[in-house]
Amino acid sequence: MSDSRSLLVLFGSQSGNAEALAAKFAKQASGYGLEAEVADMDGFDLTSLSGRKRVLIVCSTWGEGEQPDNAEELWIKASSAPSGLLDGVNFSVLALGDTSYELFCESGKEWDDKFEQLGATRLVARVDCDVDYDQISQEWAENALAAMAAVDGEGVFHEEMVLAIKESMTSGATGASGEDGFTVPEIKSESISAEISIFRYDPSTSTTGKDTWVCALPGHMSILDVLRTIKSTQDGSLTFRDGAVDDPTTAISINGRHVLPGNLRLESSAPLRNGGISISIEPLNGFEVIRDLAVEHWDLESKRESSKPWMSSVTRQGLNTPQGALGSMNPLIASKLHSMMDIHSYPILHASSDATAYSDDYYGPSIISQSWARRNDPRTAPSKKREIEQLLDSPSGIKAETDFSSIRRQGKGSFIHDALLDCKTSTLARDGFTGRHGKHVWWYTFTIKSSGRVNDSVLYRQVLGPIGLFGNLFSGVTSRMVLGFTRTGGNMINDMLALIAPPAGLGKMPRQFNSSIKNHHEVVAIYNEMDGRF
Amino acid sequence: MKYAYHPGNVAHSGSPEVAESMVPLVKSLGIELTYLDGATSCGAGIIRQVNQKLQLTLNARVFAQAESLGLGILTPCASTAGNLSEDLFLLKSNPILLAEINEVLLKTCGLKFTGDTSVNHLLHVIVDEIGLEKIKPMVVNPIDFRVASYYGPNIQQYGFCGDDDIYDPNYMEQLVQTLGGEPVSWDSRTQSVGAPSLLSEEPTVLKQAASVLNDAKSEGAQMIVSACNLSHSVLDIYQGKASQRTGLRTNIPVVHLCEILSFALGHYNTRYAQLRTRVLVIGD
Incomplete structure (x- = not known):
């Protein structure tokens, strides 16, 4: 591609709308004498922008003003990029959003500001689109493409040419070719070397293993197409769930990342190392494997059924509208509920918890988040809310989640993570810090107030109680704690002394008493100010 | 290369070998550590379960201490690095929340956090800053x-x-x-x-x-x-x-x-x- 007329159309897309628009505008760009290239923000090298003369950005917004999944990583890099990086770049932004959200088109606004901060020149003002974006986005494209076409090979913008370019386009244009008005160009990448390991399970022999293929495939190929190719050319017995690109049941795990394989390109599935990529494809964890990558979803759906997810609504006052009496809801609550329920794959959300695979009873984040949203829905009847609270407070509810960080790291897990955290806070408050969970959280928080440091000995004693401690004595836990066993720190004789010279606190035995941190009174003051329960 | 040092939650109790081995290690690596003597536990993702703003304020106090030294924070603990990073991200990305937390910090500790510090795990400092070569x-x-x-x-x-x-x-x-x-x-x-x-x-x-x-x-x-x-x-x-x-x-x-x-x-x-x-x- 000749650099003198090149145009980059960069898209950040959650549902595919921005990607489709980017492809459409790239096609239209040829009519303006531009050679357009469409690029996904996912895996895009920020520094490669610095040599560009023309860049269009089409970016959607997810949830409460968040960047779409594929833009998040680039945004983080851009946030720490040095100013001046984009000197000489001419740009314009089309932002997609939904006015029912408080932070409308926030991602596009952020990119617009960021490009300017990094030194780029805005040729056409950003346009913010609501859900009905066809006409407004096309108007933006016509202005933006005309302006980009008026940038010469040296990157100089000739404003006086813009009008002439527009007039020539309107006079001569009869619409792009194609049955539907335009033809979406294919996004193509070079072939890359890939080492693809796939989990195999044969139920007839109950054997598991991995098969590995080393091959060269086009980088733009979706993982689903990779699986289809392997099945049709290499091993017809390979089993996986096939379907549309957004079919939630097709979900699999790639290097521990839970994805819909039709939505992920091979080149974006793993980092490029030593000239190639290496991926390990596994079935989603937390589900029973039927064969190879195909998992059984019935258990999750059965749990969902047992959670009684249906609505029992309360009688509410309606609003008189020209369409008749309609129920209404505070937009902030509506937006929050919408975000909690806007899940593109419940199996992926279920698998995002590392605990679901090891706890048969745990409902998992998929059902818990759905129940929590229902619990916070003002349309839900009070009796139904109490029923949901019983489910959330039960041993199979939110308490069964062992580590929220595993949920946070998967895709859009951050929002669900925060919602589940609220759910746990609510459960603990209702429980009054009883039981092991309540005691654990209460004593942990209390020991920090006491000295600024966690006191493991107090925690063990208060949470496990004498029976639990006795159990640890015979299960080897205490002896390993004393001896350090495979760990190497401290002097072993000190650990032995802990047995005969309590209090413990020597060697690797947790201390009975902590020394306070410097300015400990500040910590006490913070607690007194923020939470009188401790 | 200077950092403010947070040893992690259990380096003083259950994992003393980590705190011990850090001492000669950082000398060899040429890292100068300033101990955050007043740093609290990062909360280990537990305090936020009962009161998220309490954990945020405790960690904002730690950030403010590091900021006053003009240093980023270094820790050898992934749990601490993750929890501190999560709270730092929240505070930096939400000015209204930061102002609310700063109000408490000022009242209780006379401190203010502006967002000018970073959280670093030892592993990333070694690979990204020092270099494996x-x-x-x-x-x-x-x-x-x-x-x-x-x-x-x-x-x-x-x-x-x-x-x-x-x-x-x-x-x-x-x-x-x-x-x-x-x-x-x-x-x-x-x-x-x-x-x-x-x-x-x-x-x-x-x-x-x-x-x-x-x-x-x-x-x-x-x-x-x-x-x-x-x-x-x-x-x-x-x-x-x-x-x-x-x-x-x-x-x-x-x-x-x-x-x-x-x-x-x-x-x-x-x-x-x-x-x-x-x-x-x-x-x-």
């Missing part, structure tokens, strides 16, 4: 074992893991190779072992820990090197119990990144000799 000539005792590197989920998040990949990290594998070891490829390296719920959900946590330990053994590892103080002690202390509950083979030495680095750079030779013996005794 500088570590290689410093190696005195090669770690000539097959090593499974354990990251856990806390630091493997957007913006928390330097330039490493979130789902397919290889910083620790590169480091192990630099130290003379043979990195083992295994799937469980970013899996949680449920450390925040060890005492409250023990049956599930034991299965999680057993699965991670067994995966490392199955892939031929002779030891696990952990980037997390908390997971490190769970994986070691609960090995026997995890095996009893699950029937899986779980016996494998588990050491912290700080320990293995300090051994390789010539510190604690006796301990390293003990570790080598344990690898031989415990190995299949």
Whole structure:
């Protein structure tokens, strides 16, 4: 591609709308004498922008003003990029959003500001689109493409040419070719070397293993197409769930990342190392494997059924509208509920918890988040809310989640993570810090107030109680704690002394008493100010 | 190279070997640490379960202390790095929340946090800042074992893991190779072992820990090197119990990144000799 007329159309897309628009505008760009290239923000090298003369950005917004999944990583890099990086770049932004959200088109606004901060020149003002974006986005494209076409090979913008370019386009244009008005160009990448390991399970022999293929495939190929190719050319017995690109049941795990394989390109599935990529494809964890990558979803759906997810609504006052009496809801609550329920794959959300695979009873984040949203829905009847609270407070509810960080790291897990955290806070408050969970959280928080440091000995004693401690004595836990066993720190004789010279606190035995941190009174003051329960 | 030092939650109690080995290690690496004597526990993801703003304020106080020193924070604990990073991200991205927290900070401690600090795990400082090429000539005792590197989920998040990949990290594998070891490829390296719920959900946590330990053994590892103080002690202390509950083979030495680095750079030779013996005794 000749650099003198090149145009980059960069898209950040959650549902595919921005990607489709980017492809459409790239096609239209040829009519303006531009050679357009469409690029996904996912895996895009920020520094490669610095040599560009023309860049269009089409970016959607997810949830409460968040960047779409594929833009998040680039945004983080851009946030720490040095100013001046984009000197000489001419740009314009089309932002997609939904006015029912408080932070409308926030991602596009952020990119617009960021490009300017990094030194780029805005040729056409950003346009913010609501859900009905066809006409407004096309108007933006016509202005933006005309302006980009008026940038010469040296990157100089000739404003006086813009009008002439527009007039020539309107006079001569009869619409792009194609049955539907335009033809979406294919996004193509070079072939890359890939080492693809796939989990195999044969139920007839109950054997598991991995098969590995080393091959060269086009980088733009979706993982689903990779699986289809392997099945049709290499091993017809390979089993996986096939379907549309957004079919939630097709979900699999790639290097521990839970994805819909039709939505992920091979080149974006793993980092490029030593000239190639290496991926390990596994079935989603937390589900029973039927064969190879195909998992059984019935258990999750059965749990969902047992959670009684249906609505029992309360009688509410309606609003008189020209369409008749309609129920209404505070937009902030509506937006929050919408975000909690806007899940593109419940199996992926279920698998995002590392605990679901090891706890048969745990409902998992998929059902818990759905129940929590229902619990916070003002349309839900009070009796139904109490029923949901019983489910959330039960041993199979939110308490069964062992580590929220595993949920946070998967895709859009951050929002669900925060919602589940609220759910746990609510459960603990209702429980009054009883039981092991309540005691654990209460004593942990209390020991920090006491000295600024966690006191493991107090925690063990208060949470496990004498029976639990006795159990640890015979299960080897205490002896390993004393001896350090495979760990190497401290002097072993000190650990032995802990047995005969309590209090413990020597060697690797947790201390009975902590020394306070410097300015400990500040910590006490913070607690007194923020939470009188401790 | 200067940092404000947060040793992690259990370095003063359950994992003293981490705090001990950090002392000679940072000297060898040329890192100057200023101890945050007034730093509280990071909350370990537990305090925020009961009161998120309480944990945010406690950590904002730590950030303000580091900021007043003009330093970024360094910690050898992945759990602490993850929790602090999460709270730092929240405060930096929400000016209204930051103002609210600062109001409490000012009233209770006379402190204010403007957002001018960073949280860094030792691993990322070594690879991104120091550079592995500088570590290689410093190696005195090669770690000539097959090593499974354990990251856990806390630091493997957007913006928390330097330039490493979130789902397919290889910083620790590169480091192990630099130290003379043979990195083992295994799937469980970013899996949680449920450390925040060890005492409250023990049956599930034991299965999680057993699965991670067994995966490392199955892939031929002779030891696990952990980037997390908390997971490190769970994986070691609960090995026997995890095996009893699950029937899986779980016996494998588990050491912290700080320990293995300090051994390789010539510190604690006796301990390293003990570790080598344990690898031989415990190995299949």
